[in-house]
Amino acid sequence: MPNPKKKMSRTRRNKRRTHYVLEAPQLSTCENCGSAKMPHRICPGCGFYGGRKIVEVEEGV
Amino acid sequence: MRHRKLNTRLSRTTKHRKATVSNIMRGLFTSERVVTTVKKAKVTSRYADKVITLAKQNDLSAIRQVEAIFQDKNLVHKLFHEIGPRFTDRNGGYTRVLRYKVRRGDGTEMAILELTEKEIMSPEERAPKTKSAKKKTPEKTVAESKSSAVEQQTAVTKPVVIDEEQSDIDALAQAASDEEIESPEDTTDEEEEKSSE
Numbered sequence: 001m002p003n004p005k006k007k008m009s010r011t012r013r014n015k016r017r018t019h020y021v022l023e024a025p026q027l028s029t030c031e032n033c034g035s036a037k038m039p040h041r042i043c044p045g046c047g048f049y050g051g052r053k054i055v056e057v058e059e060g061v
Numbered sequence: 062m063r064h065r066k067l068n069t070r071l072s073r074t075t076k077h078r079k080a081t082v083s084n085i086m087r088g089l090f091t092s093e094r095v096v097t098t099v100k101k102a103k104v105t106s107r108y109a110d111k112v113i114t115l116a117k118q119n120d121l122s123a124i125r126q127v128e129a130i131f132q133d134k135n136l137v138h139k140l141f142h143e144i145g146p147r148f149t150d151r152n153g154g155y156t157r158v159l160r161y162k163v164r165r166g167d168g169t170e171m172a173i174l175e176l177t178e179k180e181i182m183s184p185e186e187r188a189p190k191t192k193s194a195k196k197k198t199p200e201k202t203v204a205e206s207k208s209s210a211v212e213q214q215t216a217v218t219k220p221v222v223i224d225e226e227q228s229d230i231d232a233l234a235q236a237a238s239d240e241e242i243e244s245p246e247d248t249t250d251e252e253e254e255k256s257s258e
Contacts, residue, residue, distance in 0.1 A: 041160040042173070049159055054173065 068104055082108050083130050085174070089156070090140055094175035099160060102174040106156040109174075113155040116145030147178040 028039040032048035042048070047055040071078050085105045088095040090112075097105070112130065115123040119141055127137050148155050159173045 038160075042162070044162060054159060055161070 068107070069100060071101065071104060086112060087131060087133065087136060089174055089176065090136060090144060093179050094173060096161060096171055096173055098164075099158070099170045099172040102158045102172040106158055106174060109156045110153065112140065113144065113148055116140040117148060119145060143180075144176070147176075147180075151178065 025038065027036045029035070030037050030043040030046060030048065031051065032043060033046040035043065035045040037043045037045070042054050045057065047053055047057040071081060073081060081101065082105050085095060085097055085101060086109050089105070089109055095102075112127060115127050124137065124141065127140060128134070131137055131140075155177055157173075157175050157177050159175070161171045161173045163169070164171050
């Protein structure tokens with residue numbers, strides 16, 4: 001079976017991994033309560049979307 | 062040619078997919094609002110719109126076409142006598158898909174699938190009836206909608222009614238969320254039965 005000829009140095013390995021970055025999700029603010037929420041989704045904090053109440057949000061869940 | 066018109070297979074065979082969609086539709090037409098995955102909601106929405114179009118035609122042919130989808134005469138009756146007439150002023154866009162939350166367990170994005178003309182409508186929704194669902198102005202804040210509701214109220218009574226108005230909204234929302242808790246279980250249970258077969 002073909003195998004790597006040389007061991008990859010720590011430097012090479014770490015250099016490759018500099019590009020492994022997690023991106024933060026794009027957030028928007030809720031028009032009703034002002035908290036951060038994912039765009040185009042019902043606000044998890046207050047249950048509003050598009051200027052009207054869609055769902056009742058239960059407290060302390 | 063109808064090549065590549067199929068939106069998605071939903072990881073199901075044709076029969077299974079048909080059953081899934083009609084089960085979700087059944088839940089939608091009985092309780093006006095269901096919670097499913099975004100994908101299922103969007104697929105079902107297309108079919109539900111077609112069913113409502115048939116319900117608006119209201120002739121024998123249409124009734125038979127709908128009966129082929131639902132084996133429930135009471136539901137067909139409701140479709141032709143309650144839901145169909147509700148949409149006479151609306152040309153298309155009978156259902157709405159709202160992204161809701163992420164399901165615990167598998168991280169699937171869930172959505173609320175609902176009828177755009179509901180039996181119980183919140184006062185805010187009832188007031189701007191001329192507006193179609195698509196033309197919703199994003200600038201419209203809650204304060205504005207509240208004030209318009211208050212204006213309507215003041216025409217009849219004094220502005221002390223705001224609290225009642227608010228509690229009305231809460232009650233409606235509560236009722237809606239109650240429905241929601243029941244309906245998604247219905248659909249998921251049935252789906253599980255189907256898949257275990």
